[in-house]
Amino acid sequence: MKFRIHHLAILSLSALLIAAGCGNNNASNSSTTTNASGAAEATALPESTKLNIKVSFYPIYEFTKNVAGDLADVEALIPAGIEPHDWEPTAQDMAEISDADMLIYNGAGMEGWVDQVLESISGTPLITVEASKGLDIMEGTEEEEADHHHEEGEHAHEEGEHAHEEGEHAHEEGEHAHEEGEHAHEEHSHDHGGLDPHVWLNPTLAIQEVRNIEAALAAAAPEHAEDFKTNADAYVAKLEQLDQEFKDGLKDTKRKDFITQHAAFGYLAKQYGLTQVPIAGLSPEQEPSAANMSKIVEFAKEHKVKTIFFETLVSSSVADTIAKEIGAKAAVLNPIEGLTEEDRSQNLDYLGIMRQNLEALKSALNE
Template sequence: MKRFKRMLTLLSLSAVLAIAGCGSGNSTAANEGSASSEGNQAADISATETAKLQVKTSFYPMYEFTRQVAGDLAEVENLIPPGVEAHDWEPTPQDMAGITEADVLVYNGAGMEGWVDQVLESVQGTELTVIEASKGIEIMEGSGHSHEHEEDADHSHDEHAHEHEEEADHSHDEHAHEHEEDGHQHDHGGLDPHVWLSPAMAVQQVRSIEAGLAEAAPEHKEAFKANADAYVSKLEALDQEFRDGLKDAKRKDFITQHAAFGYLAREYGLTQVPIAGLSPDQEPSAAQMAEVIEFAKEHDVKTIFFETLVSSNVAETIASEIGASTSVLNPIEGLTDEDTAANLDYIAIMRQNLEALQKALNE
């Protein structure tokens, strides 16, 4: 692997320097011996650091999940900087070069990263380990609107789950070729990629990342498993918090700015009513706006959710029209500067989402 080649280069350089030190005069042998020893120690430290896996991740949830699994055995770098909306990002030539030099690339898949096909084509034949974190997860068909569910808003979790299983009766692999043909950055090829917003599915993504890292560095397989086990325990506790916190909600439907919460809604027996489609920069038509306003009035909706990193104008317009308030429901596609400053992470933001949903669904 690349990291071992770099390590061997450094160790060879260390050996050359040690041999050169042995050829010096006896009068300075002690000092030179000390310097040689220090040099060897420095080279060993440097070699150990370079031996760490060099990992690139596509956007924040992939970064956080990978960081938790890798621990101190990898240098994990997120490609998208804080404050940048993931749907709008494109890799620069420098980013492409960095990916090529890395040992591992972790991305979500399911059409989230419209640029990834170009990257995967460019790294063919290299030693890069590529981890598609959503691989093996049943991917739902995307829907710009799910108002057809409004009459079903009082259904139980099991009824919702069965309904959505029929709608999403397509595996990730079955859709792969379809997505490649579509190739659009912002429409996700008709698939809903937002699997990380269900803690239960986040567990599956963590396990996929664990398996990929173990493939890249099999000597650390047990450490990756221990790290993954510890983080999965936290995610399972988060999942239980959502189940307990939402099971007795007075209402089951919520209006959100874009259709990012389908997996969360399905998992906890809720109904997502999105103003726009799968992409946050998709503008709803006048007819769509009127439909959402009518739904909100008929169901006495008091909160319209918007999200971070994109404009809240549409949500505020609808809220103003019906006399409702607005609140944040965070799709966690990236961290804001405020999130970073407050040291918020995936679990902390998901707990904020739970609190926001509990408040809105019990008004």
């Protein structure tokens, strides 16, 4: 059932919801209104009415569902098994978002479609919540890689122009390489804007996202605030235990650096004193340059790396290539951007996959 907000008892929580609206403080995307004194106001939902919540992708679904419990209908927009970086909403998705009471997304550039969606449904009483709001967001590593691709394309284009004197075919190859360089540069412009959005892979930051979601739900349905707090407290306790397991498991490893296909583990590495060595940048679809591949191979040989990590939902070909060249093995380190069919068949959730990641890291760092 659709509802509209008319009274909000706690101004700070109202400010959180307004600020969470796509990171641009656009009041037209907020469901709150103000009275004559300037205080935000809202009314509580009837107890028989559940919140209709849309979330962007799996980790946000997991966090929201654990806070909401049975007091909300929570649905992820991005289906299981779909890589979320390049997902775009359909007309049906847009209609479902517009009809929802609340949209909760990670933010920090993860969901590149959010700004456009919220602009298109401006004026609706949709509450928008950026779960990563207020977190210390790190700069990513993708821009340098994308720019390097672009320079390679320019260089190949010049070679093609030179080869034109010897044959039109060589010229066309140069043009094609130039276009690939341009495409790599454009891909960067559509990705995370230089920010690393993968905060959920650090359990302590996941806790902050859970608390942001709890505050938003309590503001939307204050009569259930205690229930949301109880649910959030129980889930935070599990995340705190997970954090302790990572601390204990990784504090005395033989090595502290690990090679990943996708630069998704910066927050996890920082939290536990590790060093992520990414083959490519933030986008899992990004192809590393030949120069960067060479550097990774050299690093792996010098440091006697025996495991190259790849991830679910995308091809492992790059990791496989490097592993084969240095005589190492390829193994999964899961960024938990979506559940696979295998994950679902094993009833795995965020906590279970994070523990699998911990075991994978312990194995690789103690080889």
